[in-house]
Amino acid sequence: MDAATISRPAVAKIWSWLGEIPDPEIPVISLVDLGIIRDVAWAGDLLEVTVTPTYSGCPATGVINFEIERGLREHGIEKLRLKRQLSPAWTTAWISAEGRAKLRDYGIAPPVEGTAACAGALVPLDVNCPRCGSQRTERISQFGSTPCKAHFRCTDCLEPFDYFKSI
Amino acid sequence: MSALGLSPAIAEFALRMGDSCLILGHRNSEWCGHAPALEEDIALANTALDLIGQTQLWLELACEAEGKGRTSDQLAFLRDVSGYRNLLLVEQPNGDFGRTVMRQYLFDAWHLPLLKALMNSTDKRIAAIAEKAAKEVAYHLERSADLVVRLGDGTAESHARMQAAVDFLWPYTGEMFLADALDEELVASGLAPEPGSHKAAWQEHVTRTFADATLKAPEKSFAQKGGRRGVHSEHLGFILAEMQFLQRAYPGARW
Numbered sequence: 001m002d003a004a005t006i007s008r009p010a011v012a013k014i015w016s017w018l019g020e021i022p023d024p025e026i027p028v029i030s031l032v033d034l035g036i037i038r039d040v041a042w043a044g045d046l047l048e049v050t051v052t053p054t055y056s057g058c059p060a061t062g063v064i065n066f067e068i069e070r071g072l073r074e075h076g077i078e079k080l081r082l083k084r085q086l087s088p089a090w091t092t093a094w095i096s097a098e099g100r101a102k103l104r105d106y107g108i109a110p111p112v113e114g115t116a117a118c119a120g121a122l123v124p125l126d127v128n129c130p131r132c133g134s135q136r137t138e139r140i141s142q143f144g145s146t147p148c149k150a151h152f153r154c155t156d157c158l159e160p161f162d163y164f165k166s167i
Numbered sequence: 168m169s170a171l172g173l174s175p176a177i178a179e180f181a182l183r184m185g186d187s188c189l190i191l192g193h194r195n196s197e198w199c200g201h202a203p204a205l206e207e208d209i210a211l212a213n214t215a216l217d218l219i220g221q222t223q224l225w226l227e228l229a230c231e232a233e234g235k236g237r238t239s240d241q242l243a244f245l246r247d248v249s250g251y252r253n254l255l256l257v258e259q260p261n262g263d264f265g266r267t268v269m270r271q272y273l274f275d276a277w278h279l280p281l282l283k284a285l286m287n288s289t290d291k292r293i294a295a296i297a298e299k300a301a302k303e304v305a306y307h308l309e310r311s312a313d314l315v316v317r318l319g320d321g322t323a324e325s326h327a328r329m330q331a332a333v334d335f336l337w338p339y340t341g342e343m344f345l346a347d348a349l350d351e352e353l354v355a356s357g358l359a360p361e362p363g364s365h366k367a368a369w370q371e372h373v374t375r376t377f378a379d380a381t382l383k384a385p386e387k388s389f390a391q392k393g394g395r396r397g398v399h400s401e402h403l404g405f406i407l408a409e410m411q412f413l414q415r416a417y418p419g420a421r422w
Contacts, residue, residue, distance in 0.1 A: 053220075053299075055216070055217060055220060055303060056217060056220030056221050056223070056224055056299055056300060056303065057216035057217050057218070057219050057220020057221070057223075058216075058220065059216070086224070086295040086296065086298070086299050087291070087294065087295035087298050087299070088298070089295075089298045089299045089302055090299075091302075140206060141206035141207075141209065141210060142210065142306060142309065142310050143206070143209050143210035143213040143214070143306075143310070144209065144213075145209070147213050147216055147217065147303075151206065151209075165306075167302045167303070167306075
């Protein structure tokens with residue numbers, strides 16, 4: 001193995017490292033699960049990681065960039081550039097199936113599939129309670145503890161919960 | 168057209184968009200910890216956050232297009248009143264919660280169709296910001312329209328306050344649809360739509376929402392104007408005095 005191969009780990013390997021970096025706000029899911037890492041590519045000996053923001057004002061964006069840099073440097077990546085990509089805009093449709101399952105287990109109802117295209121246009125009708133699984137839930141507020149979540153309540157088990165809203 | 172091409176027009180347009188987002192975001196943030204209900208406090212703060220995030224995108228574009236090496240922070244914190252290009256509507260004082268909701272609604276119902284049109288801008292950067300912002304603003308409009316109906320068609324007290332809010336804010340809405348020389352340049356180059364072109368969508372939304380809310384739009388069409396050329400109401404100076412205090416008192420201070 002020559003020096004160049006050692007200093008340039010495979011892109012697939014880098015994706016797996018990124019898949020171990022937790023989202024700073026919802027640490028049960030990784031940045032890859034969230035769908036915000038759009039590309040990983042080598043440009044010569046420089047690694048370029050393309051990241052898209054979730055919400056334009058999300059305060060976690062700076063922390064996310066810091067965590068990516070830190071995570072990759074721990075694996076020996078020295079020359080790294082983060083590229084911000086706005087378009088196509090991030091959508092919750094990019095959250096992986098695994099990510100959705102992890103959200104549910106964590107107590108956050110994942111976005112209802114197929115509703116991302118109508119962001120804000122409707123109240124999702126079939127948000128299931130992440131605790132008891134009931135379909136009888138109601139929205140308390142479209143805005144929750146972080147920009148990406150709405151506040152719901154289950155009318156069966158009476159527990160309030162977060163819904164990761166479609167966008 | 169100057170040797171710089173479209174860059175000065177893009178910079179000025181980005182300032183207009185960014186400044187309206189910044190000032191409305193700042194006004195909403197003034198409610199933090201004071202809103203009438205916890206959920207509304209959170210919603211106002213989240214809306215402010217979205218708008219200030221969008222501000223950053225627009226002001227970064229303005230900096231890039233003007234090419235003077237300024238940063239978005241410098242634009243936000245070091246311009247005086249006459250340098251600001253926001254709509255007069257957004258700098259109006261918060262008043263009671265009803266007026267804050269009404270101001271947000273009148274803005275959102277204008278903002279969303281504008282952003283949707285900007286997604287077709289010939290400038291990819293403008294289109295990308297619009298695509299990003301439109302998703303967030305769809306949620307803003309859903310909330311503000313819902314609250315206008317709830318409060319307008321609520322108690323006698325809430326109805327009276329919402330009608331007073333409409334009457335107070337209405338003269339500041341006409342400015343949104345007025346075109347000037349810059350708009351002509353933007354339209355000619357396909358950068359942005361004619362400001363009057365989304366008036367019908369706005370009007371239609373407002374008419375429908377007000378009907379549900381049992382509110383009446385004033386018949387007078389007198390419009391206050393000046394924000395886009397830096398002529399503002401006295402309120403903007405007070406906002407900037409607070410918002411810019413730190414950078415004015417401690418120039419160059421860093422987080």
